[in-house]
Amino acid sequence: MWHWAVHALMSVVIVYLLVDFLTLCWSRRMYQILYKLNLFVKGWIIFFDVNGLKNVNDSLGHREGDRLLRMIGRKMFLISKGKCFRFGGDEFVVLTFSPYYFKAERMALKIKEKCDVAYGIALNEQETDRKMYLNKSQKI
16 A cells, blocks of 8 residues: 555655756766776766856855856756766766767867866876866866
8 A cells, every 4th residue: 555655755765866956967876886887998087176166155145056056067967968977066077988088078178168167087086086176276
């Protein structure tokens, strides 16, 4: 009699674990699952950091900051063809699942063209993060 309610609740919990509800990108939990697959296929990782979010939050309020994150997340998700994850705060990541650097770079440039972000591209998280913050400090 109640089994349908249990199934519905389980579905909601699963979606909650896999989707970031602010941006509607995949969640960091989902990223952690698929990161290993991306490593296995020698795919590139692209980290993004939203430029100016703190200024938006401080001057216009967190509601506007959330609106900015939703807009950027939506654009990134579409451009990456669903391979975008909200990493946390104002950071997003795209897993390419492709060994071709030029494809990762083309996607990063396309996202940068549509969104005010800094990015880094590498084969592992540490190097990708380092490159992103280097680019951010150089305003690339």
